[in-house]
Amino acid sequence: MLSVEKLTTIYRDGSGKQVAGAHDVEFSVPTGQLFTLLGPSGCGKTTTLRSIAGLERPSAGTIRAGNRMVYSSDMNVFVPPNQRQFGMVFQSYAIWPHMNVFENAAFPLQMRRNRPAATEIRNKVMACLEAVSLDHLAEREATKLSGGQQQRLALARALVMEPQLLLLDEPLSNLDAKLRDKMRFELKRTQRDLGLTTIYVTHDQSEALALSHEIAVMNQGRIVQIGSPRDIYERPATSFVADFIGSTNFIDGTVRGMSGEELVVDTSIGQLRVEARSRPAPGASISLSIRPEDLHLSEGAPTEQGFNRLSGVVEAKVFLGEVLDFRVEINGVSLLARAHPSLRTHVGEGINIAIDPAKCTMLATQ
Numbered sequence: 546m547l548s549v550e551k552l553t554t555i556y557r558d559g560s561g562k563q564v565a566g567a568h569d570v571e572f573s574v575p576t577g578q579l580f581t582l583l584g585p586s587g588c589g590k591t592t593t594l595r596s597i598a599g600l601e602r603p604s605a606g607t608i609r610a611g612n613r614m615v616y617s618s619d620m621n622v623f624v625p626p627n628q629r630q631f632g633m634v635f636q637s638y639a640i641w642p643h644m645n646v647f648e649n650a651a652f653p654l655q656m657r658r659n660r661p662a663a664t665e666i667r668n669k670v671m672a673c674l675e676a677v678s679l680d681h682l683a684e685r686e687a688t689k690l691s692g693g694q695q696q697r698l699a700l701a702r703a704l705v706m707e708p709q710l711l712l713l714d715e716p717l718s719n720l721d722a723k724l725r726d727k728m729r730f731e732l733k734r735t736q737r738d739l740g741l742t743t744i745y746v747t748h749d750q751s752e753a754l755a756l757s758h759e760i761a762v763m764n765q766g767r768i769v770q771i772g773s774p775r776d777i778y779e780r781p782a783t784s785f786v787a788d789f790i791g792s793t794n795f796i797d798g799t800v801r802g803m804s805g806e807e808l809v810v811d812t813s814i815g816q817l818r819v820e821a822r823s824r825p826a827p828g829a830s831i832s833l834s835i836r837p838e839d840l841h842l843s844e845g846a847p848t849e850q851g852f853n854r855l856s857g858v859v860e861a862k863v864f865l866g867e868v869l870d871f872r873v874e875i876n877g878v879s880l881l882a883r884a885h886p887s888l889r890t891h892v893g894e895g896i897n898i899a900i901d902p903a904k905c906t907m908l909a910t911q
């Protein structure tokens with residue numbers, strides 16, 4: 546549905562020097578899917594989204610929506626934002642304080658040059674308010690809505706134009722944590738029910754994992770990895786991605802050789818067998834990421850077949866309710882392990898560790 550190729554948008558400082566922006570951004574979003582741009586503050590997410598909306602003028606690339614070219618540097622195409630038929634919701638969703646809920650949502654239709662008839666406006670607006678569960682509050686003053694309701698109103702206002710593509714820039718970040726979790730589910734439901742093709746921008750990794758069909762992780766103006774939430778989490782391509790998406794243990798090692806389909810790696814915590822996704826030569830230095838929940842701890846002998854087996858000493862533990870975080874020392878290296886709270890081993894005692902070779906992720910050097 547949407548395809549973005551080699552999109553580059555550059556900002557310049559007062560003296561004309563390039564300062565930042567987005568570089569060589571490429572991705573495509575199939576119809577009906579939710580695609581997320583995820584990364585730390587300043588990595589170029591908003592720049593990319595505004596370029597797609599037509600609110601920034603890129604310096605290179607192409608942007609296609611369906612079979613319509615909305616931007617091409619080579620062909621000198623720039624469709625103005627109001628003709629792109631995209632709906633947008635920003636972090637600071639400005640609702641109009643002097644209008645009620647209905648009037649706020651109807652506003653974009655009222656402003657249209659070929660304004661639809663009043664009954665048609667009424668039907669469209671009520672359908673959108675119903676989609677975000679605000680239809681029963683249509684007559685309420687917009688300022689009397691809660692934060693979550695205002696956010697839903699901003700979404701309804703974007704939906705009345707029946708956008709081909711929905712662009713959402715950190716739409717939940719002004720809400721408190723509890724409401725954010727709730728709105729996350731509601732947003733996902735609306736997106737799915739209406740089959741809206743959506744680009745979602747966030748710096749919140751759990752939001753991205755929960756909502757997305759696909760995620761592009763950005764760093765310093767560039768996309769560093771694109772994949773499904775599970776791919777990105779389980780198979781981070783670089784140490785930046787592994788570190789940004791959840792917590793992880795980084796372990797450096799030297800390749801010794803192959804054992805069947807697995808790579809044998811000498812590391813500071815001992816020799817590990819690692820699922821080979823590439824075949825670095827013996828002697829090559831590599832870096833591994835192992836998630837805390839993939840260090841299986843047990844008091845008795847580990848029962849997992851084919852796993853790497855190590856032993857360590859519990860240095861510290863933190864009870865977090867549904868999980869128990871352990872710091873385990875192995876050969877002088879301290880690792881984070883996430884275990885079930887039923888595990889009783891005390892600080893200072895020995896513990897067995899089993900690690901699936903498939904969960905030892907080789908990272909690209911960068």
Ligand SMILES: Nc1ncnc2c1ncn2[C@@H]1O[C@H](COP(=O)(O)OP(=O)(O)O)[C@@H](O)[C@H]1O
Nearest residue numbers: 556557565566585586587588589590591592593
């Ligand atoms: N209008 C602008 N002029 C100059 N620099 C800008 C402008 N907008 C953003 N930037 C810079 O471009 C980079 C990317 O910004 P942005 O896309 O807003 O990041 P994000 O949304 O990921 O936090 C940042 O370094 C930011 O300071």
Ligand SMILES: [Mg+2]
Nearest residue numbers: 587590591592
């Ligand atoms: Mg931003």
